[in-house]
Amino acid sequence: MPRTSGPTKDEQDPAWSRPDLREPRYSNSLERGLAILNCFTPKHPVLGNTDIAAKTGMNISTTHRYVTTLLQLGYLEQGANRKYRLGLRVTDLGMSALNSTSLQEHAKPYLEELRKLTGYGCSVNVLNGSEVLVINFVPSLSQGQRLPDLTIRTASRLPVYCTAAGKLLLARLPKTEERELVAAMKLSKHGPNTISSKRALYAELDEIREDGYGTDDEELAAGLQAIAAPLLDETRQVVAAIELVVIGGGSFRAMVADLSPHVVSVASTISARLGYRREEAA
DSSP: OOOOSSSOHHHHOOGGGOGGGOOTTOOHHHHHHHHHHHTOOSSOOOBOHHHHHHHHOOOHHHHHHHHHHHHHHTSEEEOTTSOEEEOHHHHHHHHHHHTTSHHHHHHHHHHHHHHHHHSSEEEEEEEETTEEEEEEEEOOSOGGGOBTTBOOOTTOEEEGGGSHHHHHHHHTSOHHHHHHHHHTOOOOOOSTTOOOOHHHHHHHHHHHHHHSSEEEESSSSTTEEEEEEEEEBTTSOEEEEEEEEEESOOOHHHHHHHHHHHHHHHHHHHHHHTBOOGGGOO
16 A cells, blocks of 8 residues: 655554554554553653553543553552552562663662762662652661661662652652642651651752752651762763761761762762763753
C-alpha cells in the first residue's frame, strides 16, 4: 500500500499499531502496559489519564483500562488528586536493576571516601513519588552514629518532606510536578523539627534551589542531621542525590559549614563520572 505524504509510519505510530514490526508471538498488551510505565519520568512523576493518552497515542478509554490494571497490580499508585505515580512494584524491579547499574558502581567508592573523610554514614537516594528511596547506603563505622528508633539502609523508603535528599530532589523538579507532589502530601511529624506546613516547605525548597544543597535539622528524627547534594548525568538532569547522615552533630550551622563543601565536592565528582560536564551547563 502506498504511503501518504508527510511523516512516515515509523515516525507516527507505536510498534503495537504496526504489524510489520511485530513477531508472531509479540504481545501488544504487554507493550502498551510498558509504554504507560515509561511515560513516568523524573521530570513528569505524576500524570493523569489524559496525559498518558497523549504520550502513548492511545484513546482515553483504552488508557483507563490499562491504567486500572496497573493500579490493581501495584505498578501504579493514585494520589488524592486522582492522578498517578509509579508504585512500589516498579520500585522493587528498579532496585533489582540498580544492583548492576553504573550509578551504584560509580558512587560506591566515593561514598566510602566521604565516610572516611568525615566519619559519618552516607547514601545515594532517588525520588519515588512522595518518598525518597535509598539505593546505596554506607553506614558509619562508629556505634555512636546509630539511632535506636531509626534504621536507614539500602532499600529504605523515607518521607520526601523531612529528609535532606528528598527535599533536594523535590526542589529540582519542574514547578508543576513539585506542586502536584506537595499537594498530595500529608505532613506527619517524625522529628522535633519536622516541617508542619506546606507554606514552610515551599519556602525551604526555594532556599535549597538558591543554596544548591539540601539539609535536615532533626526533621526525620531527633539527633539526626543531614546534608544532600545533587547527582547529575550527561543530560544535566538530576538523577539522584548523595546524602551525609550525622548523628549527634551538635550545632547545625557549624555542621553545615564544615561538611557541606565535602558533600558537594563528592557529588560533583560522581556527576562527572556519570557524564555531567560543568562547562556545558548554562
